[in-house]
Amino acid sequence: MLTIKNLHAEVEGKKILKGLNFSAKPGQVHAIMGPNGSGKSTFATVLAGKEDYEVTDGSVVYKDTNLLELSPHERAHLGLFLAFQYPVAIPGLSNINFLKTAVNTIRKHQGKDPVDAYDFLAQAKALAMRVGLGESFLSRGLNDEFSGGEKKRNEIMQMLMLNPSLCILDETDSGLDIDALKTVAAGVNAHRSPDHIIVVVTHYQRLLDYIVPDFVHVLIDGAIVKTGDAQLAKELEKKGYQWLMESAGGGA
Amino acid sequence: MINLEWPDKKEEYWRSSKVWPLLETVSWQQPSDTSYLSINHKNDKLLMDHPVSDFDLSQCADPFLHAIGHVSSRQSYLLGSGHWDAIYSPEHSQISWHEFTVQSGQVVNFSHTVKSQSANWQINVMVFHVEEGASLTVESMINSPDFKGVNIWIINQSKHSNFSYHRQHLDFTYQRDHVWVNQNGERANTSLKGVYASHGKQISEQLWTVTHHASHGTSSQNLRGVLADKAHAVAISQVNVIPGIAKIDSQQKLDHILLSSKATVHTRPQLEILSDDVVCQHGITVGALDEEALFYLQSRAIDPGLATNLLLKGFFEQIWQQELSPLLCEKLDLVLSEQKVEEINE
Ligand SMILES: Nc1ncnc2c1ncn2[C@@H]1O[C@H](COP(=O)(O)OP(=O)(O)OP(=O)(O)O)[C@@H](O)[C@H]1O
Ligand SMILES: [Mg+2]
Numbered sequence: 001m002l003t004i005k006n007l008h009a010e011v012e013g014k015k016i017l018k019g020l021n022f023s024a025k026p027g028q029v030h031a032i033m034g035p036n037g038s039g040k041s042t043f044a045t046v047l048a049g050k051e052d053y054e055v056t057d058g059s060v061v062y063k064d065t066n067l068l069e070l071s072p073h074e075r076a077h078l079g080l081f082l083a084f085q086y087p088v089a090i091p092g093l094s095n096i097n098f099l100k101t102a103v104n105t106i107r108k109h110q111g112k113d114p115v116d117a118y119d120f121l122a123q124a125k126a127l128a129m130r131v132g133l134g135e136s137f138l139s140r141g142l143n144d145e146f147s148g149g150e151k152k153r154n155e156i157m158q159m160l161m162l163n164p165s166l167c168i169l170d171e172t173d174s175g176l177d178i179d180a181l182k183t184v185a186a187g188v189n190a191h192r193s194p195d196h197i198i199v200v201v202t203h204y205q206r207l208l209d210y211i212v213p214d215f216v217h218v219l220i221d222g223a224i225v226k227t228g229d230a231q232l233a234k235e236l237e238k239k240g241y242q243w244l245m246e247s248a249g250g251g252a
Numbered sequence: 253m254i255n256l257e258w259p260d261k262k263e264e265y266w267r268s269s270k271v272w273p274l275l276e277t278v279s280w281q282q283p284s285d286t287s288y289l290s291i292n293h294k295n296d297k298l299l300m301d302h303p304v305s306d307f308d309l310s311q312c313a314d315p316f317l318h319a320i321g322h323v324s325s326r327q328s329y330l331l332g333s334g335h336w337d338a339i340y341s342p343e344h345s346q347i348s349w350h351e352f353t354v355q356s357g358q359v360v361n362f363s364h365t366v367k368s369q370s371a372n373w374q375i376n377v378m379v380f381h382v383e384e385g386a387s388l389t390v391e392s393m394i395n396s397p398d399f400k401g402v403n404i405w406i407i408n409q410s411k412h413s414n415f416s417y418h419r420q421h422l423d424f425t426y427q428r429d430h431v432w433v434n435q436n437g438e439r440a441n442t443s444l445k446g447v448y449a450s451h452g453k454q455i456s457e458q459l460w461t462v463t464h465h466a467s468h469g470t471s472s473q474n475l476r477g478v479l480a481d482k483a484h485a486v487a488i489s490q491v492n493v494i495p496g497i498a499k500i501d502s503q504q505k506l507d508h509i510l511l512s513s514k515a516t517v518h519t520r521p522q523l524e525i526l527s528d529d530v531v532c533q534h535g536i537t538v539g540a541l542d543e544e545a546l547f548y549l550q551s552r553a554i555d556p557g558l559a560t561n562l563l564l565k566g567f568f569e570q571i572w573q574q575e576l577s578p579l580l581c582e583k584l585d586l587v588l589s590e591q592k593v594e595e596i597n598e
Contacts, residue, residue: 048551051543076553088548092566101562102552109553141570158552 001025002166002197007058009046016042018222019058024215026165027194031208031233032201034219035241040201041085043219044170048082049075062166077109081164083155085171085201089143095154096124096138099161106162124161131157132183148175156187167191168199173207185210205237218244278373281346288342289350291329329353335361345372349379356383356410363391366399371425374401380415382407384437387414392429394421395579402428411437411466418572419446419475421456422583428457435462435469442471447568447580450483451587457486464493464500472503474571478564478584479508479515480591487519491532498529506536509567511591560588 002024009017016039024030034040046053047060049072060067067075090098104114125135131153143151152172159167169188173181188198188211200211208216208230216232217224218241225244226232328351342348354360368374382388390405407415421427433442444460462471473489489504504521521534541563549559564584568576 048547050547071556072547072550073553073555073559076551082551084548084551088542088544090545090548090563090566092568092570093562098549098552098562101558102549102554105555105558106553141566162552 001061001063003059003061005059007043007046007060008056009042010054010056011042011052015056016222017046020219020223022217022224024197024199026197028215029192029198029200029211029213031211031213031216032199032219032224033203033216033233033236035245038219039222040219041170042222044082044085044168044199044201047075047168048072048080073105076162076164077106079165081159081162081167083152083159083167083169083172085174087143087151087155089141089146091141091144093142094139095142096121098142099124099138099158102158102162127157127160130160130183131187132180133157149177149180152176152184153180156184159191160187163191165195166197166199168201170201171203172200173202173204181207182210205233208233220245278345280373280375281344288346289338289340289348291336291338330355331358331360331362333358333360336363338362338364340364340366340376341368341370342374342376343368343370343372345374347375347377349377351379351381353381354383354386354388357385358383359387361389361391364393366394366396366403366424368396368399371398371400374399375404376401377404377406379406380408382409382413382415384410385412386410387416389416389418391418392420393577393579394424394427397423397425399424400426402430404430405432407431407433407442409433409435409437409440409442412439413437414441415443417442417444417446419444419448419458420577420580421446421448421450422579424454424456426455429459431460433460433462433471435464435466435471438466439468440466441469444471444473444475444489445571446475447477447572447576449478449480449564449580449584449587450485451480451590452483453481454483455485456483459486459488459490461490461492462502464491464497464502467497468499469497470501472505474503474505475507476568476571477508477517478511478567478587479517480511480587482512482514484515485517485519487517488522489534490522490524491534492524493527493530493532495526497527500527500530500532502530502532504532504534505571507567508538509541509564510538511541511587557588557592561585564588 004020004022007017007020020043032040042053046055049070055068063078065078070078100115100120103120107114124138128135128138133150133153143154146154155172172184176184185207192198200207200213212230216228216230218226218236220241331352331354380388409415415433417431419429431444435442442462446458448456450456458475460473462473471491475487475489477485477487479485485508487506489506491502491504493500506519506521508517508519510517517538519536519538521536523532523534525532541560545563546556546559549562550556561584565576
């Protein structure tokens with residue numbers, strides 16, 4: 001169970017999240033939509049725990065733990081995973097070495113032995129195939145010179161590898177061709193389970209044809225102003241955000 | 253022919269250097285035997301070659317070359333194909349000079365390690381003549397906490413020859429590494445690479461120069477360093493292309509990461525290109541650890557210490573392009589653990 005109450009956050013003195021409320025139960029898929037600059041990535045980044053994002057008010061509780069007190073790697077150990085809108089490239093660090101380090105760190109935390117190198121490689125190759133990345137991507141530098149779509153596929157591959165219980169996918173569908181979109185959606189759907197919470201941030205109702213959400217939320221000016229079911233996304237596709245912005249503005 | 257031009261105007265930095273007045277107080281010896289340098293090869297002996305002509309460096313503006321002065325007693329050897337291991341362990345403040353010839357078509361791997369218990373100043377000059385079509389790889393390493401001194405490498409390349417230099421400095425007090433490469437013949441290739449992590453009050457100075465005296469040559473210079481505490485480094489890479497030489501492809505890249513606000517680096521690429529038909533790429537960076545990259549790794553459950561370690565190893569591996577030596581990894585671990593202690597104390 002994830003419960004977020006009255007979350008306020010700022011970056012470099014700029015107030016971005018202004019009283020955000022959100023909750024999700026295991027087994028659910030939530031979609032968050034909203035205009036550019038409304039604070040969707042900020043919300044995702046605050047959950048992941050980036051240092052320069054200052055939480056000034058509110059609470060975030062996941063699995064009965066105050067998430068805000070944990071550092072980013074501790075949040076990951078608790079099961080949180082953020083698929084970045086703009087994944088960084090680390091040229092000298094090979095993708096496979098990175099993945100193995102992450103997997104073994106998590107295993108160590110769970111009191112398990114490190115993975116068998118041979119099994120791990122086989123699993124990594126299979127997952128790479130599944131998200132449409134060739135084996136050669138494993139030995140390349142992490143996201144190094146990957147195309148936009150390849151980086152997004154790589155994020156999904158990491159999600160499947162690390163098997164997190166709380167996934168936030170920040171515009172993982174942006175910049176994908178239609179085949180890639182289907183591949184990514186298939187990856188996410190495979191990860192759907194009664195134990196997992198999945199939050200997808202997207203601009204496009206198209207993604208929600210493939211990943212059908214239980215709830216759709218609209219985030220405007222740092223707060224969730226409307227919540228509905230999958231039907232709401234279709235309505236937004238037709239009407240845009242203006243009508244909601246007016247009522248949000250009126251309420252403020 | 254050995255060409256050791258290091259124009260005076262570029263020596264301003266050295267005149268203000270804290271190190272060079274110290275040198276004037278050193279009484280230099282020219283060693284009477286060669287036991288301080290052991291050179292081994294599995295199934296080959298070093299052959300003494302004929303002596304080569306004398307040098308007078310007393311007119312050089314560079315304080316170290318000036319200190320070498322007139323050199324007459326030198327050792328000269330022929331190197332056959334294969335792997336050579338040289339251990340340099342001097343005791344006195346000495347100036348030593350060795351010359352090696354890699355004969356035409358031979359492929360030589362020459363590994364040179366400074367392992368000295370002595371805190372006396374050292375100047376060690378190694379000259380290599382790489383003949384037509386020969387390939388020389390020099391693996392150079394310093395691993396002596398008390399070492400204070402200068403290694404000077406002078407490489408003369410004939411046509412179609414290859415020279416690769418792989419440099420790691422691990423432990424030292426003060427180290428200066430001069431590399432002068434002269435491409436005297438056409439279609440020669442030169443690759444200089446260096447990686448290091450330094451801490452405490454270590455001073456490290458890297459001065460590399462490649463001079464293209466012939467056409468169709470390629471050269472690359474890549475140096476990456478990580479500095480913690482109050483470590484100081486100088487990294488200057490120079491490319492000279494003499495007039496009338498064409499089709500030169502050269503590349504210089506000097507990158508440093510500073511882990512502490514008290515660490516300093518003085519770095520720049522220098523070019524003297526007196527010809528048109530030349531492609532020269534150069535770049536330098538000095539910065540802190542990439543916060544975005546650190547956050548990305550942490551978001552994948554990797555703790556900050558390990559994340560930093562991975563990033564720095566990746567930083568090295570990107571140019572090193574082979575597995576980092578266990579000694580270098582150990583040094584990096586040490587630097588990072590001490591850095592953490594410093595942060596806590598601040
Ligand atoms: N580091 C920062 N410094 C200053 N302002 C920032 C910073 N990061 C985000 N912002 C600002 O915060 C606001 C919200 O940004 P955010 O990236 O969260 O929007 P978003 O909803 O994800 O937009 P998009 O749909 O374009 O991805 C924007 O106005 C942005 O300019
Ligand atoms: Mg965004």
